[in-house]
Amino acid sequence: MHKHILIPTDGSETAQKGVDFALSLARDLDAKVTVLTVTNPYSRTEMTARARWKGSDEEMNEFHRKQKEAADKVLHEVKANAGKMGVDVALVHVSEARPAEAILHMAVARGAHLIVIGSHGRRGVNRLLLGSQTAEVLAHAAIPVLVVK
Numbered sequence: 001m002h003k004h005i006l007i008p009t010d011g012s013e014t015a016q017k018g019v020d021f022a023l024s025l026a027r028d029l030d031a032k033v034t035v036l037t038v039t040n041p042y043s044r045t046e047m048t049a050r051a052r053w054k055g056s057d058e059e060m061n062e063f064h065r066k067q068k069e070a071a072d073k074v075l076h077e078v079k080a081n082a083g084k085m086g087v088d089v090a091l092v093h094v095s096e097a098r099p100a101e102a103i104l105h106m107a108v109a110r111g112a113h114l115i116v117i118g119s120h121g122r123r124g125v126n127r128l129l130l131g132s133q134t135a136e137v138l139a140h141a142a143i144p145v146l147v148v149k
Helices: 013-029 044-049 057-085 099-109 124-130 133-140
Strands: 004-008 032-039 089-095 114-118 145-148
Touching: 004 013, 004 099, 013 032, 013 057, 013 114, 013 145, 032 057, 032 099, 057 089, 089 099, 099 114, 099 133, 114 133, 133 145
Parallel strands: 004 032, 004 114, 032 089, 114 145
Antiparallel strands: none
């Protein structure tokens, strides 16, 4: 059955619904859990638009430090909640990646049997305009994906 659950999260309220459900499921199934958070690549376009891009090593180091700090905060909050439930979790941070690609890769790399992911449940034009990492994971995952709204 589902002996290893991959839980992607960005720390948002929507993602938290998926995390909460997945941790309860893992507890009930006595499943292994990997919690994944992904931080986006450095965007020179975005930084140029803000007139802050200087291309310095210092700026890149600061960017990476802030990304790691944010990822650690998200992961450690999940770990604390999991600990209260008696669920042991492995924490993974993938930096400079697109979330759906990192989720799909990590599911294979970690041997997950199930991905549990939160979703806004957007439809129609909003989904097309905003994109949907969840929809991409659903379309390309080789294992079951449980979407929590």
